[in-house]
Amino acid sequence: MQKNVKDYSPGCSRRIRVRCTRSVMVLLWLLLLTSCQPVSTRSSLEKVVDDGVLKIGTIFGRTTFYHGSEAPRGFEFELARGFASYLGVEVQIYPFYSYQALMKELEQGRVDVVAAGDAVPKDFARHFKLGPVYQQVSHKLVFLQGQERPRDIDDLTQPLVVVKGSSNEHLLEQLKDTHPDLNWKATDNKDTWELLDDVANGRLPYTLVDTNTLSLQRRQYPQLSIGFTVERLVPIAWLLNQQQDDSLRAAVIEYFGTIHQSGVFKALEDKYFGHVRDFNYVDTKVFLQAARVKLPDYAHWFKQYASDIDWRLLAAMSYQESHWKPDATSYTGVRGLMMLTRDTARELNIDSRTDAQSSIKGGAQYVSNLLARIPARIRRPDRLWMALAAYNIGMGHLEDARTLTQRQGGNPDLWVDVKRRLPQLEQKRYYKTTRYGFARGHEARQYVENIRRYYDSLIYLDENTRFLSAQAAPSS
Structure with missing residues (x-):
């Protein structure tokens, strides 16, 4: 009986080596072919x-x-x-x-x-x-008004506090080369807004902030003062x-x-x-005080009658109009919290312009009427700002400003373009070409911008301090 034995003869060995060599060659050829194929990358x-x-x-x-x-x-x-x-x-x-x-x-x-x-x-x-680069800002050192003003880096007697990893910390690291005694603390537990809050309330001596953030925060903390500019025109x-x-x-x-x-x-x-x-220290401080003392008396009515706009915007309008004084009267004869004219009050069936509730109701209805007259294609917030301008200057003059905007290559549906042309309504070479003629366009522009600032402040106060959240409904 023949046994199955492996052939270890020299001839067999050569055959195995040949087959192995061929297999290796085929494998190498396949690898080479694969490597030559284009790699699919996105x-x-x-x-x-x-x-x-x-x-x-x-x-x-x-x-x-x-x-x-x-x-x-x-x-x-x-x-x-x-x-x-x-x-x-x-x-x-x-x-x-x-x-x-x-x-x-x-x-x-x-x-x-x-x-x-x-x-x-x-x-x-x-x-x-x-x-x-789509914006440029400057870095400012801010401190609490009433404290000794630092005028340069060498005047700092206490360590700065900045947000860890922010551009403010990177700036201080660069300044360290030329100011070896400069010290600061970097925190990951607070943001720049909180650091500004600490400075405004005397818990920190100073911090660094960019001009965008400072412009917004000074509406809530007018006591923030600028010591000096640390770096100018830094790109964003x-x-x-x-x-x-x-x-x-x-x-x-x-x-x-x-x-x-x-x-x-x-x-x-x-x-x-x-x-x-633009920042006005006195105006901001007076407004914040009025928001805490006067506004709670009328907040419930602003909320009740503000149908298609934010009640805080309606309240901001009222402050701009009357500083929340129900018996306010202007030299033009407009009266009340919302400064309604006699004709407007009659159209809206408002019997007493100096009655706070009636005035707010009438003002809210008038704003709604103006919003309805703004072309439907104009979106918010531009729609709102134009309605506010019309509240102040009249719809006809607003349309004149929009016409001037279009003539000059601007977009008549964007507030940022229209507000640039409002002051032209005071210049004869422009207003003589319009339908309704002269108007106090500069005042109308400032009117809207003031309301926007007050509105921002009310949003901040309402959402961060809830100073109106506990207001009871008026007694009947």
Whole structure:
């Protein structure tokens, strides 16, 4: 019986080696063929478009992103939402409390763009791709009014406190080279708004802040004073991952170019910052005092009759009109909390213009009537600001200003363009070409901008201190 034995003869060995060699050659050929095939990679822009989602990282804050009473709000949020719409994709917002955590997410590719609304430190260009500069701010040192004013870095007798990882901390790190005695503390437990609150209430001697944030916060804390400018004209721009290609960055550049050309950016910037650039210490302080002392007496009626506008906006209008004085009277004969004319009161069936409830009811109805007369294509908030201007100057003069705007190449449906032409109604070379002639257009523009500032302050007071939340209903 023949046994099954392996053939270990030299001839067999050679055959095995030949087969092995052939197998190796085939494998190498297949690997070479595979390596020659084009690798399927997507650009950073293609990835966003194909996935249908734009991931935006930001910082919680009033100028960036926050949850409003009805929907998300914030300058950076609206810019980001617009960019997603421009690309035809959905936007997902990833808000952070920490700058360091936010930057880490970008470096690791978990967000596509960082839109933090913060100034870009000089060294960031080495670590991130930058979008176009769309704003410039200055860094100010602020202190509590009444304390000794520091006029330069060397006057600081106590350590500064700034937000950890923010542009303010990066700026201090740069200044350390020329001011070796400079000391500061970086906190991750508070944001810039809270640090300003601490300075305003005497808990901190000073801090650093950019001019955008300061303009908004001084409406609530007029006692914040500027010591000196630490750095001027620092750019604000979006950040992208340094390791990715330039396709998404190119789309960002195109997007900002488009919204600048169309006027959308200008309108959005005006919405958040246009009315707070000018600061009046006395006016702000008097208003805040009145909001705490006088407004609670009338808040329930503002809430009751403000149908299609925010009651706080109606209250802000009333303060601009009468400083919440029911018996207020102007030299033109308008009277009451909402300063109604005799004819307007008659049309609205208001018997007593100096009765607080009647005046508020009439004023609210008149604003609603004006809103209904604004062309339907004009969106809020532009629609609101134009209605307020018409409340002050009349619908006819508002239409004259819109006509001038269109003649001069502006957009008659954007408040930011129309308000520039309102003062022209006081200039003969312009008003002689209009239907309704001369009007105090400068006053109308200031009227609206004042109301917007008061409105912002009331929103802040209402949402942060709840100073009206416990108000009882009026007794019958």
